[in-house]
Amino acid sequence: MAISLSCPSCGGELNLHSYTPYVACTYCRHILVKVDEGYRDTNVVSEIAEDMSPFQIGSEGWFEGIHFGLIGRLRLAWEHGFWNEWYAYFDDGRFGWLAEAQGTLAILFEPKNPQVYRTILEDLQDHDQSFLLLGREVEISSVPFVVSDIKKAESIVVEGEMPRMSPLGTFFTAIDMMGPSGEIATAEFIPQPPARRAFVGRYVGFTDLRLSNLRELQGWPRR
Amino acid sequence: MATSLKSIPCESCGAPIAVRAKGISITFACESCGNIIDSTRDGFKVLTRAHQQMELIGSLAIPLGSRGVLFDVEWEVIGFVRRQDVKWLFTWDEYLLFNPYHGFRFLIYSDAHFSFAELLTRRPSGSPHGHALGFEGEGYTLFHRGVSQVKAVVGEFYWRVRFNDKCDFADFISPPYGITMEVSEATFDAEATFSLSRYVSREVVQAAFGISSLSKPFKVSPIQPNHYREALASGRGTVILSCIVLILAQFYFVSTSERQSILQVTRTFTRMEAGTEQLIAEIEISERARNIEIRSDSPVNNSWVEVAYELESEDGSESGWATQAIEYYYGSTGGESWSEGSTSEVSTIGGLGAKRYKVFATVEAESFSRDQPSTVVTRIRLDVPIWSNFFLAIAALLMVPCFVLLRGHAFERKRWEESDYSPYDSA
Numbered sequence: 001m002a003i004s005l006s007c008p009s010c011g012g013e014l015n016l017h018s019y020t021p022y023v024a025c026t027y028c029r030h031i032l033v034k035v036d037e038g039y040r041d042t043n044v045v046s047e048i049a050e051d052m053s054p055f056q057i058g059s060e061g062w063f064e065g066i067h068f069g070l071i072g073r074l075r076l077a078w079e080h081g082f083w084n085e086w087y088a089y090f091d092d093g094r095f096g097w098l099a100e101a102q103g104t105l106a107i108l109f110e111p112k113n114p115q116v117y118r119t120i121l122e123d124l125q126d127h128d129q130s131f132l133l134l135g136r137e138v139e140i141s142s143v144p145f146v147v148s149d150i151k152k153a154e155s156i157v158v159e160g161e162m163p164r165m166s167p168l169g170t171f172f173t174a175i176d177m178m179g180p181s182g183e184i185a186t187a188e189f190i191p192q193p194p195a196r197r198a199f200v201g202r203y204v205g206f207t208d209l210r211l212s213n214l215r216e217l218q219g220w221p222r223r
Numbered sequence: 224m225a226t227s228l229k230s231i232p233c234e235s236c237g238a239p240i241a242v243r244a245k246g247i248s249i250t251f252a253c254e255s256c257g258n259i260i261d262s263t264r265d266g267f268k269v270l271t272r273a274h275q276q277m278e279l280i281g282s283l284a285i286p287l288g289s290r291g292v293l294f295d296v297e298w299e300v301i302g303f304v305r306r307q308d309v310k311w312l313f314t315w316d317e318y319l320l321f322n323p324y325h326g327f328r329f330l331i332y333s334d335a336h337f338s339f340a341e342l343l344t345r346r347p348s349g350s351p352h353g354h355a356l357g358f359e360g361e362g363y364t365l366f367h368r369g370v371s372q373v374k375a376v377v378g379e380f381y382w383r384v385r386f387n388d389k390c391d392f393a394d395f396i397s398p399p400y401g402i403t404m405e406v407s408e409a410t411f412d413a414e415a416t417f418s419l420s421r422y423v424s425r426e427v428v429q430a431a432f433g434i435s436s437l438s439k440p441f442k443v444s445p446i447q448p449n450h451y452r453e454a455l456a457s458g459r460g461t462v463i464l465s466c467i468v469l470i471l472a473q474f475y476f477v478s479t480s481e482r483q484s485i486l487q488v489t490r491t492f493t494r495m496e497a498g499t500e501q502l503i504a505e506i507e508i509s510e511r512a513r514n515i516e517i518r519s520d521s522p523v524n525n526s527w528v529e530v531a532y533e534l535e536s537e538d539g540s541e542s543g544w545a546t547q548a549i550e551y552y553y554g555s556t557g558g559e560s561w562s563e564g565s566t567s568e569v570s571t572i573g574g575l576g577a578k579r580y581k582v583f584a585t586v587e588a589e590s591f592s593r594d595q596p597s598t599v600v601t602r603i604r605l606d607v608p609i610w611s612n613f614f615l616a617i618a619a620l621l622m623v624p625c626f627v628l629l630r631g632h633a634f635e636r637k638r639w640e641e642s643d644y645s646p647y648d649s650a
Contacts, residue, residue, distance in 0.1 A: 051246020052323040080383050081249050102247060102381045103326015104344060134414050146346060148414045182345050203344035206325050217323050 008032065009041040017071045017089055020161035024072075031158055031165065044168065049075045049157040053084055053100060054214045057160040061209035063107050067091045070098065075157035078174075087162060095163065097199065099186075105209070106184045108201030116141055120198040124175055124187050138177055138185070140200060145177035145185050166190050233258060241288065241379070243301040244321050248379035252302075254287060259376065259386060284332060284437055285318055287378045291431030293339060293423065296325050300432075302378035306371040309389070319380060327381065330428070331420060335437065336444035337428045338401065340420035347395075351404040351415050354644065356395045358419070363395035363402050366445045366642045370408075398422065398638075399448040422446045443638040451631030455624060465620050469613065477608040480513075486603035490584070494591040500533070503601060504582040512605040513574050515543060520567040520600040523551045523589075528597050531585040532570075536578040545570035549599075571609055 003016040005023070012027035023032045023039060029046045032039040059070045072087035083101035090096060096109040111117050123138045124147070138145045152171045166172065172190040179185070185200045214222065230239035236256035242248065251260045285291075289300045302319030315333035329340040348357040356363040373388045389408040394401055399422035406415045422444065425437055440447075488504045508515075521528045527550035535542045547570055553562035588597035639645035 049246070052244050053246070054324045081381060082246060103322075103324075104342070106344075146414065178344065178346055180346060180348070184344070214324075220323050222324070 022162040022165045024158040046158045056215040059213050061211040072160035072162045074155050076153045077156045078151040078153040106201055106203045108199035111200050117198050120187050121196050140185055143179050145179050148178040149176040247381050250380045250384045252376045254377050285432050289432045293431050296322055298322050302380045305375035307374045309370045309372050334442045335440035337423045338420040339423050340418045343417040343419055356402055361397045363397045365644050366394045366396045368393040396445045398446045401446040449631055449634050451627045455627050462624055469616055473613045480608040481606045483605045489600045491596045491598045492586040493596045494594055497591045500583045500585050503584045506580050508577050511576050515572050516604045516607040517545050518569045518602045519547050521549045523566055525552050526589040528588040533583045534580045536580050541576055543572040545572050
């Protein structure tokens with residue numbers, strides 16, 4: 001599916017994968033929101049992401065035998081660094097995320113099973129006392145995860161399509177959990193407007209994803 | 224946040240500081256003055272006007288910005304940290320390697336040995352506070368536990384590096400691999416991290432980064448592969464196979480031996496016959512014999528007899544010989560009885576063809592000097608199983624592996640000399 005759209009702010013021609021609730025214009029960086037009759041300009045402008053990420057909107061790859069493509073990016077910052085979350089469509093109809101932090105990659109999905117969802121979020125709701133949570137074991141679908149990382153983060157850059165948006169610059173709590181054989185789960189607690197989300201998935205190796213249409217990085221030709 | 228600059232000016236000395244992992248690095252340490260600069264979302268901030276040992280930083284074994292291919296990926300050296308064990312004061316260097324596609328690795332340089340490390344995205348089994356960890360089916364044994372401190376830092380990092388930062392660490396080994404557990408004492412918001420390291424030879428690193436003149440290692444590193452044990456493991460199959468072949472051959476030989484007795488003759492030799500060849504029997508070998516066993520018995524009593532046998536075919540084309548010394552002594556000294564030697568002797572001679580043979584014996588005996596005769600019972604059997612060659616072959620076969628085993632053991636002892644947890648230390 002491909003949708004053509006004219007940016008209500010700058011008039012630039014945008015090609016979308018689907019009628020995703022939020023879109024950041026490629027040209028003017030204005031964030032647009034889906035309304036009944038099309039997209040409306042929120043008048044919020046995203047910064048430009050400048051980093052050494054090898055990914056870009058349009059990069060494609062394979063995960064567990066399913067082809068996927070990247071359609072949006074969220075860049076996040078916390079006290080001690082940055083990371084990217086790439087919004088991806090999968091050819092089996094699912095949408096998921098490719099998380100990219102210091103070269104470590106993971107593919108995550110929101111769990112369909114509400115029980116899994118509840119386990120993660122209820123186990124972690126006292127996240128404000130984060131030091132108490134570190135190292136805690138959380139069992140998700142009978143896999144023992146250990147809380148490995150807790151940070152306060154904010155979204156700083158949006159590109160392309162996004163299923164939902166917290167206002168840029170709003171801090172939320174992100175909790176990472178590590179499984180025994182490459183599993184990863186994350187939970188997000190957003191204070192304003194209050195929301196909680198959970199994701200489960202796997203760490204992946206760069207070469208395992210058989211990527212194509214990557215960004216060209218100056219000084220780093222791909223062999 | 225990071226800008227499109229490829230370098231930032233050092234706010235202290237003005238020298239340009241390279242930015243090689245743009246948008247990822249958050250700490251920069253100036254190569255010329257050693258100041259540490261933090262990148263924040265608002266810009267750059269000088270943190271420490273550190274008095275680093277600049278002469279040390281000026282002579283990095285691998286300069287910042289060097290590129291080299293290790294394990295099929297090209298890496299750029301972007302950071303350097305020297306750490307020190309706060310108790311034992313030994314130091315080691317960590318080079319941060321970067322590739323925008325593959326992320327980060329560490330090249331660790333310790334006691335002139337290199338290892339290549341990667342952060343793990345899964346937890347090893349077992350407690351990091353215990354003496355063993357399990358990872359991907361391998362057991363890792365505790366080698367060292369300590370506290371490290373940052374003593375020098377230059378380049379850029381994706382984490383906040385602080386001069387004198389302390390870190391609890393524990394090294395677990397399964398050569399050529401190791402797992403290091405680290406918990407930073409500076410932050411409480413991260414659990415223990417685990418990294419997997421792998422031994423890399425100095426030659427490989429030198430070739431990869433085009434450097435030379437690195438000094439030769441003089442110690443055994445904790446995860447240095449034990450080549451003796453590797454050789455032993457790779458040669459084990461061959462040795463076992465050879466042993467099996469030898470055992471099967473011997474088994475075949477023993478089971479097909481007929482042990483055919485063809486002669487038993489008793490002959491008394493007199494002094495007159497001393498030292499001269501006497502015909503004692505004639506034998507017929509009907510089928511080619513693989514070997515011939517000659518056994519002599521003589522009732523020697525604190526005395527000796529020496530018999531030299533010669534078998535000669537009637538046509539003179541084949542012959543065999545054996546010399547035997549039979550001696551038997553006994554007595555008692557200081558109330559203790561003793562005996563030495565025996566009254567019989569056995570020799571085996573090699574194969575002889577199917578022919579008729581004359582058996583000659585030449586005898587010397589102690590009894591001749593007393594003018595007494597000497598009696599010798601001679602028995603000849605064909606195709607007896609021989610064990611001595613078999614044992615010699617087995618011994619020869621195992622000699623090299625035994626030597627390698629000992630050297631391998633010595634190597635392990637040397638490896639563990641540096642550890643408080645050596646399995647070779649008897650407490």
